[in-house]
Amino acid sequence: MRAPQLLTDIAIDVHHRELRPVYRINTQRKWVLGGEALALDMATISDRDNLGQAIIIRLLTPRGELAALGHPQYGSRLHEIVGRTNTASTRDLARLYILESLQQEARIDTIESVAITPSPGRRSSIDVSIDVRPLGAVETLTIGPIVLEI
Structure with a gap:
């Protein structure tokens, strides 16, 4: 049985390891038809890579942020823990x-696993791994x- 299509989207580049909105659209320089000019073309991402990117974007988006666009449940509530002490209950x-x-x-x-651990040497950070x-x-x-x- 063939796996269902996991969709295609615009690719983003991750510039930091932190889970925060510091991403840029991945572009490639391409010659326009005829070779007269150089243009930027947006790269795309598909299947498993697209799902991974979609998960990161979902976690970065505060829940309710897209309500005006008809998606009130999209996003996460992770922004609600900003400013809390890094304790077991916060994790x-x-x-x-x-x-x-x-x-x-x-x-x-x-969802196979979600591991949350204190970041070594950083009291106000946690490391997140998702499978x-x-x-x-x-x-x-x-x-x-x-x-x-x-």
Whole structure:
């Protein structure tokens, strides 16, 4: 059985390991038909890579941010833990908010694991690693570790 299509989107470049909106659209320089001019072309990303990127964007977007566009449940509540002390209960809350957000993604069959640990040497950060199994896939997709400032 062929795995369902996991879609194609514009590719973003991750410029930092931190989970924060510091991404840029991935562009490539291409010669325009006839070779008279150089133009920028947006790169695309597909399948498993697209799902990984979509998960990061979903986690970065505060829940309710897209309500005016008809997507009130899109996003996560991770922004609600910013400013809290890095304790076991805060890390548990981060894990809960990530699980809530991932359950909204229709292309995920199973959430295999969400690991949250204190960032070594950084009191106000946590490391997040996520393993999911896309619909119709046998292998898991790993996102992270990424750093979340709290």
